[in-house]
Amino acid sequence: MGTPELVERRKNLSLPRLLPYLYLMPLIVLVGVVIVYPFFHAILLGFWQKDILKAAGTRFIGLDNYVKLLTGERNFWLALRNSIVFTMCSVFLEYVLGLVSALTLNSKYIRARNFFRALILLPWIIPIVVNSLMWKFMLAPNFGFIGQLLAAVGLKWFQTVNWLGDVNLALPTVILVNVWRSFPFYTIVILAGLTLIPQELYEAAAIDGAKRWQRFSHITFPLLKGVSGVVVVLHIIWTFINFDVIYLLTGGGPLYSTEVLPTLLYRKAFEEFSFGYASSIGVVMLLILMFIVGKFYTKVIINRQ
Amino acid sequence: MKMKRWMLSILFLGSLLLPLAFGTIFAADKITLEVWHVHNAANSRDGAAMEEVYREYEKAHPGIKINLNAMTYADLRQKALVAGQAGQGPDVLHMLVEWVAEFAKAGIITDITNWVDEWEDEDKFPESTWQVTRVDGRCYGIPSVASTRLLLYREDLFKKAGIKAPPKTWSELRAVAKKLASNNMAGFAFCSATTAIRGPQEFLVFLWSTGAELVKKENGKYVPGFTVEQVQSVFQLYYDLIFVDKAVPLYTRGWEWQNLDQAFEAGTVAMCQNGSWMLYRAERAKTGKMWKTAPFPYSKVPATYLEVKVEGIGAFSKYKKEAWDLLKFVYNKENMARITKYDNLPSRSDVMNLPFYTSDPVWKKAFMEVIPTGHTVPPIPLTPILRASMEGVQEVIYERMKPAEAAKVFYDKVAEYLKTL
Known part of the structure; x- marks a missing residue:
């Protein structure tokens, strides 16, 4: 005891x-x-120099990697700008397409809804590598499917457009391919959100004489905000760190016109094997994401609650 | 009750551990050699032949199991360097010549100088092929398959355009390419993708043919082996072919080797710089019989890319001696001849002289004949230089810089990088 x-x-x-x-x-x-x-x-x-291919090898260098990244890396600001454009355009277009397709698939006037709901998932369930290589082949100038299709409908000039090899077209093309791949996820989530909206609200609005647009803007859209907030935040993160689609389609080129932070990081880490420097890029990406998502989360989700 | 529970627990644990114990007992008497390479039996007949050779070795050596891991070149380099950081890696690994110095400096391949010195077949490989395996005088592998580059062209299109012979110099190349170019046909095409593997190799052939070297050693330090003017003339050629002669269509900008080879096979490119692996495509293409080869046009001196692949032994291998024995078997005279029938050329002189290699004028003999003009890359880590070369080409072909400016930038980048070595 x-x-x-x-x-x-x-x-x-x-x-x-x-x-x-x-x-x-x-x-x-x-x-x-x-x-x-x-x-x-x-x-x-991030505070070390760790270059396995260089004579200087490994040593502590404090903030040097960050100083070099922010002041001496000619591709950093370009990659940051491209990352933001890629993320914002992708998320916006994906959301619009997802919303439109979800509303369409939720309509009682659509027959075989379940079939179309399954069909729309196709781009999302195809593995990213297959998806990207398939698009790369379809977009190839001269013998690619897209060029041939456009030529067949009379737009012959498009047959030789180098969608992924032109410095001005590469980024928009990569964004469109990414949108095509990702929007079904929005469709499914928004469809789930739509089923949670009580029918009585629409009935009451109909009795009050509300038109379709008014029902959408006053009932559907506000009640989808929660679901939309979550899916948009998730996709901001996923798109900002997206590496595979861009790397497989363009490798960050031509002339770094599609270079984003993940491809820059990959290049430094796995082509030049400067692990310390690459880590500093990763930390900067993390800080940027924390800032954007934090702001968005506070504004859209917390405020709503 | 308590006893029963104990018994059950012991039985359960025993059943979990039993397969492990058996596995250990059976695995103990068999050595597994991990081979990392790029030869895929599914899409290459030489690759299939190589797999047969490995399997024959397994049969002849019952105590050895060989795990063949085929991957792309990019994956192979990355995997080898990353695994090496963790003190791991394969027993045997296939290397591009430009990786040998990189891997040796990173400490992930074994110095096999002593074994090579004692090998009775050492003198069967020309000295030029051994050179690419050496870093600071030490040998880090054996030369395996090789390749050179030639001008690949369509004889039928030449005849149609009234061109009697393939171009020999840059000015002839420009004139012929211009003549061959039409709406649906590129007179000439090259690789220029950001991540291009072949793009820098093509660029180097142009550079070497100006009489330049990529790097040279001065007072024990590496410095650029070319002048700004020499590299400017190369960039100018790229520019002229596209914008002055309109012989290379704009839509070919950013092409990687897959695009180029595919387009040549599809019949939309009349000339390009290419290797003997195109035989595979020639055999299935409608126009394949019209594909001919000739030494690549030059500016001042004939040059070609002499690519000798190197087989090394992993620094962390537990079975270095077994790996060495395996390499000696795979690259003996008989097997070297078996694995270089289609995509590649042999690096052994006793195989090069076999009738098979001296009788085919288009796909074997022609590629062998240019070996004396072949250049190999220097024994230093080259990735930043090769990337800078493609950046330079892109700056010019996307009209972001004039050839003179791009040449100066390229020179400075190379000089700056060489200081870090």
Whole structure:
């Protein structure tokens, strides 16, 4: 027997009380190993020069990577601008297309709705690599499907347009391919949101003589804001860090016209093997994302609540 | 009850561990050699032949299992360097010549100088092929398959345009390309994608043919081996072919090798710089019989890209001796001849002289004949220079810079980079 404090302490350390933590242990270890450790390691790496192909090798350099990135990297500001344009245009167009397609598929006048709902998912469920290579082939000048199609309807000039190889057309083309791939996700989420809107509201509005546009702007759209906020925030993050679509379509070119921060980071890390410098790009990306998403989240979601 | 639970727990644990124990026992007497390479049996007949050779070795050596991992060149380089950072890697790895110095400096391949010195087949490989395997005088691999570059052209289109012979110089190249170009036909085409692998190789052939070198050593330090004027003349040629002669259509800007090879096969390109792997496409293309080869046109001196692939042994391999024995088998005379029938050329002189390689005038003999004019890349990490070359080409062909300005920028970038080595 011991003092009441000792008994209490023993109770706290008893197996039933520790058991939940033991159950959580594998998950904690897993998260620690695959997320927490790499995260902090990458932040620390940003303060080091770690070039495995250069004689200078590895040494602590403080903020030098950041100074070089913000003042000496000629592609950083270009990549940042492209990242913002790519993200904003993609998310906006995806949302508009997703909303329109969801409203259409929710209409009672559409027959075989379930078939079309399944069909619209196709672009999203095709693996990104297949999707991107398929578009690359279709967009090829001269013998690509898109050029041939446009030529067949009389727009012969388009047959030789180099959609992905022209400095002015490459970024808009990459955005359109990304929109095509991603908008079905919005469709599905918005469709789910539409089913949650009570029918009575529409009936009451109809009795009050509200027209279709008024019903949309006063009932549908406001009640979709929650769902829309979540899907837009998610897609801002996913699009800002999107690497595969751009890399597979253009590799960041031509002449860096489609260079975004993820492709710049990849190039520094896995072509030049400057891991420290690449980590500093990753940290800057994280800060930018935290700022944008934080602002958006506070404005759209918290304020709404 | 308690006893029963214990028994059950032990049985359960035992059943989990049993396969592991058996696995360890059976695995213990077999060595597994990991081979990282690019030869895909599914899309290359030489690749299929190579796989056969590896399987034969397995059969002859029951204690050895060979895991063949085929991947793209970009993946191979990246995987090897990243794995090397973690102290891991394959037993045998295939390398592009421009990676040898990179990998040696990163410490991920083994110095095999002593083994090579004792190998009875060492003198069967020409000295020029051994040169690409050496860094600071030490040998880091054996030369495997090789390739050179020629002018690939359509004989039928030449005849139709009244052109009697393939161009020999840059000025002839421009004139012939201009004559061949039409609405649906590029008189000439080249690679210029940002991530192009072949683009820099084509650029180097142009540069070498001005009499320049890519880099040279002065007082123990690497410096650019070319002048601004020499590289300017190369950029000027790119510019003239597109904008002055209109022999290279604008839509070909940004092409990678897949686009170029595909377009040549489809019959929309009349001439390009290419390798013997095009035989594969020639055999299936309608116009394939009309495809001919000739030495690539030059400015001051004939030049071609002599690409010798190198097979190395991973620095972290536990079975270096076994890996070396495997390499000696795969690249012996008989096997080298088997794996270079289609896409590649042999790097052994005793194979080069076999009738098969000396009788085919278009796809084998012609490519072998230009070996004396072949240049190899210097033994330094080259990725930043190769990327800078494509940036220069793009600045010119997208009209962002004049050839003179792009040449100056390229020279400065190369000089700056060489200081960091």
